[in-house]
Amino acid sequence: MSPNSTPVRIGDLSVGDGRPVYVIGEIGINHNGDMSICRQLIDVAANAGCDAVKFQKRTPEICVPVEQQSKIRSTPWGDMTYLEYKHRVEFDHEQYAEIAKYCGERGLQWFASPWDVPSVDFLEEFDVVTHKVASASITDRELLRALAATGKPVILSTGMSEIAEIDEAVEILGTENLVILHATSTYPLPAEEANLRTITTLRERYGVPVGYSGHERGLQISLAAVTLGACAIERHITLDRTMWGSDHAASLEPTGLQHLVRDIRVIETALGDGVKRVFPGEAEPRERLRRTTA
Incomplete structure (x- = not known):
């Protein structure tokens, strides 16, 4: 890691060079709006030894483009407009209070990717340990400014981004409390698009801790990221990859x-x-096998 990089404090954990890899189980919207599934996914993350779980928080009227709001979508709950569907999978204040309580009981940190400014305010009511910028939001300057104003650590995903776009986001967020995640927003991710050497590129350019957010099937690419110095690993998690929903196929099952x-x-x-x-394990073989000649 760049010698200019200082570990970032997230809650009671330190994320960066020389620290344990910060492992995030992204529940996202894989709970399908069901608190029972959500609790099971929290259990999956806790039982596996994750450090945190991450959700997505949206105000649907803001985040769903107007031209898509009335489009009909087939869902497990019947046909409904896309806007109705987005409301169907959003948790309210009471449900997030339950999430916060249950994560505390299971020893997990929790946070979310807010997709709009009101969602930042919503999450701040729970005093989350950090905020995550989704790759789709990296050019949302209004959102970035709102996140910077919280004073909380920020985790910035960089999928779908060019260096100039990351530069501008980092300029707004600052580098003092920033963790960057290399990512490629292809679902599921083919190996030829992983481009893991970008981890080194980002670390050297910005001088902050850099991790990896993966959307591949399997484990190899995420594990390779750790060998390249990734300080955090984020993966979507699911109870079953065949479940209905957009992110399940690129998620990890419990095992x-x-x-x-x-x-x-x-x-x-x-x-x-x-x-x-x-x-120490070499001492006896060294004594027994080593030959020294003139």
Whole structure:
């Protein structure tokens, strides 16, 4: 990591170089507006050893383009307009209070990607530990200014973005309390579009902790990101990839999430500190096998 990078404090955790990888299970809208499914997904994240779960918070009248609001969509609850559907999968204040309480009981941090300024205000009522900028929102200057004004740490996803767009977002947000996530917003993500070396590019350019938000199937790309120094890993999670909804197919099921966290922790240990030394396990073979000749 860039020598200019300082770890960012998110709640009681420190995210950055030399710190444990911050693992985020993104529930997003995979709860399908059902609190029972939501609680099960929180359990999945907690049981796997995630540090946090992340949601998405929208004001549908603001976020759904006017020309799409009246379009009819087939849903598990019958045919309805797209605007009605977006309301159907949004949680209200009472439900988020339940989420906050249950995450606390399970030892998880929680936060969300607000997609509009009223949603920032909504989340601030719960004093969330951080805010996430979705890749789609990186050019929403009004939203970025509202997030910067909270004084909270911000996690910035960079899918669908050119460097100039990231530059402008970072200019608004500042670098003092910023974590950037490399991402490619293809669902599901093919390996040839992962471009993981961008993790190094972003770290060197902005001097902040850089992680990875993945939309691929499987674990390999996320684990490779950890070996390249990603300080955070975010993956969508689901109870079943065949469930109805737009994000389930590119999500990890419970066993996959457990394996991801397990393997991240192994890789963290295996990376070491880069100082070449003789380890205790080598002492006996060294004594027995090493030949020194003139």
